[in-house]
Amino acid sequence: MSLLDFARGPAIHWALIILVAGTIWRLLGVLVLTRGADLSRPRDAFGNFKGYRTVFSRAWPSGEFTTATRYQTGMAYVFHIATLIVVIGIVPHIEFITGLTGASWPGLPNAAGVAFGIIALASLLALILRRIAKPAVYCSNWGDYFAWFVMAAPLVTGLMAFAHIGPRYETMLAIHILSVALLFAWFPFGKLMHSFWFIFSRAQSGVAYAHKGVRI
């Protein structure tokens, strides 16, 4: 079995199994816990529902915090959007998803894919450099760096595979797929899960504060 066969076969296969099982495990393991009840009377009878808007409103920090957060928020948006475009926009990825789900859609030209890949990588670098430069602000633990690594690795290896830098294409493709397998397998266990938690976390706080008539 070649490395590519391993990557495209058992590696990605098990990674997906871990991804699905682990993600559901962690989500349910938290969400099925008891719900605390706030028995106090809400400020407005139906005001608590307004709290759900925090899920959306927190997408951008309030003007009050602009100075402190604009670099990071901006970079984080660039990273998330560019990565999303790369993940769902370039043809090999669409083919991968098609192979998995059957769904298909038109892809981007390679030049655009490469451009977004580079933008994503650059923003990721910008974020980690800031994290390293300001240890007092970030209180980073190894999980932060590892999450960064598993996110950066597919971007780097994908770009390398495309540009035919380093090992032969099929080896590089195998390494790329393996790096994605690592990302999938790590996803349920680290902070990457914030892609789910943010909804619940924001909603909870939004509702808790809306209960008191405070819009956050």
Add this chain to the structure above:
Amino acid sequence: MAKETTLGDLLRSQGVSRRAFLQFCTTTATMMALPAAVIPSMARALEQARRPSVIWLSFQECTGCTEALLRSHAPSIESLIFDFISLDYHHTLQAASGDAAEKAREQAMHEHAGEYLLLVDGSIPTLKGTSTIAGINNLDMLMEGAAGAAAILAVGTCAAYGGLPKAAPNPTGARSVEELITDKPIVNLPGCPPIPLAITGVIAHYLTMGALPEVDHLKRPLAFYGENVHDRCYRRPFYDRGLFAETFDDEGARKGWCLYKLGCKAPETYNACATIKWNQGVSFPIQSGHGCIGCSEPNFWDKGGIYDSVPMAQFGSGPKIAVAGAVGVVAGAGAALLARTKKHKKEAELHADE
């Protein structure tokens, strides 16, 4: 078949002009990435080369490799090389049969011990009695032939990597040459079939340089297998622009767009199809509208569907992922319910403490 005739004599007797011969030498030298200065010496060496003895063993194969070499629409220089070499044994091509044929083989092996080239097509079954020639198991015949060979050329994917016979579930226990022979120089010339020039080119190289050409990690001559078909494909610009044929009869297919989505394996296939092409450079599979199936790569038959594109993962996803999801649900909900019990117990304990 006069044994002492030189190649030059032979070619002249066949009416091949010196210009055509030099052109062959130039093409061969270029293909094999040899410096231009080599061409005159190559021509000289080839002209004066004595007929080397070649034993061609065919095992579990379809004769496609031989056909590809011989059934070109007009006699080619490549096929003439075969006229030149002393093909002492090739059970498809030789006139002799039965005992006489086997005698010829034994004689060649004996007379040219340590000097002859052994060409093998087809994979070798390790299950005894699966495939025999003149009552001899393929494996035994290979071992016997390899013992006295100067070098072995594994022609075609079956010989080089096991090919179709070795595909799962491999009922004959098929093996490639290199899996069985470890003490001889081996060059793999995979392809189903391999490009004829790759076969003759390696022989020409061997005759002129007295050595086998430089090979990659899969023992393929870099000169023919050094480049990715995708990188040399004339449809590559469409790939870069994101223009793909989605089906074999859509507008993209008619316009000659990239066949990546139709399962073309060119990005992971190393061969000279896109540059040398087939039938005197007329065409190659992608040009004819079908994706590359990656036939020059090991185990290509077992790497998923011919029409599954390169990035598709190779597994039947649905049920297993669903099982994984179910495991997640049980484990997650179970963990949470146990935690609830624990929490209530602690609440009661703390309450009792007060």
Add this chain to the structure above:
Amino acid sequence: MSTTATTAPIFPSFEQVVQGFAGQIGQLREMAPKPTLSDAVRVRRAIDTLIAETNADEAVWLESCIRCGQCTTACHYFQATGETKYAPMRKMNLYRKVYQREIGPFRWWYQLVTREVKLKDLEELQELVYDSCSECGRCTMVCPMGIDTASLVHHQRSALVAAELVPPELAALRMEQKHAGTVFGASADSLRKMVDTIREKAGVIIPLDKERAEIMVLSSAVDLVGNGNGLLATAKVMNHLGVDWTVCSDGFESANFGLLSGDMSLWKKQVDPIVAAAQRIGAKMLVIAECGHAYPALRWNPMLKSDDLPFEMMYMSEYLGRQAKAGKLKLTPLKGKITYHDPCKTGRRGGAFEEPRAVLKAMDADFVEMPANKEYNWCCGGGAGIFLLERATRLRDESFKIKMEQVNITGAETVVVSCASCRLNFEAGRVKNHWDRKVESLVELVAEHLIEDPRTVPINPAQGVSA
């Protein structure tokens, strides 16, 4: 404090009260109880408390942090010191560790790879959840995940209560309130004496222990052991409004050291008599004195099903604001530029933003907002009991500079607060920094600017009963 001096010269000024408190707080440290349980039991109880208090909400918040660092600069303690240990996200680390080891979905794994919590870890936690977090919730406003760090900190305070690791000042007050039912010795007798003093010295009648009343008003220890000005001002205002009100000697204390220390059972124990008294007298309204944390202790008490109660609960500023909006408060104009400080507990974590501003508007004040106001207001640095902690003096002083800067930007001469704790902290900071601004309590300010209608006479207790 010339204003108070003119109206009630018999009572000490708030500045003197602050100085008096400093002495009392010093005694608290000596009174603090010593741990009685073994280390192992203390740790076990802390962990069990966290397990018992963790619901899905807390779990989600603990799971959500991505250490993006944005909460750091939103926190006044980090902003003032720049010390990484005061970063809000670090204040939930120990809680997360316990959660991951005890009830998280992957607890079996975390039990293998993380070390168990030691008493030393809890001792280190003390500074993070008491000294350096006023549970003001400002970090929640910036957190991209919206994590409510303040509530996570509060659960950890509960755990430290169980581990007998409450800082000495709070521990002493908690024990006092738990066993004697008083704070700083402010008993029902102190209340009666104060009511008498106010009637004798200021001529203002406070209806104490009326059998029936529409409105029940709370007081606070700060007032009773301090200067009484708050109660006096409250009485003036209530009398001005001409409402049927009373103060109950069996349920007058706003301060709740159950909530402040994190002792949930004491929290409940303190609330019950107040609710019982309000129900007994048939009150329709409970007005909570200007004591910030009393608002969440009563109005937002998650253990108290307030829909079932026959009365409403309002903070003093809220009540005054409603009256002002209804045009019932007749006030003389306020001179000079002023600004308003939203106490964390009534503002961001209470929602009473508009009412105090409505009061100031009714006084026709030249009102200026601070750059960061309402939901984004900077904490004064003394909330959630931190004003009482001697060890937190540096943190309090440094973070107060942010608040001073905010006030200075407005150019206001006076900053109005509506929380005794904030006011104590402001006053201490004002003196320490020789700050040339005035700090006023909202209710006292209103009391000073009432236009007394000669026809309105204070309701006497007897009338109140018959009504």
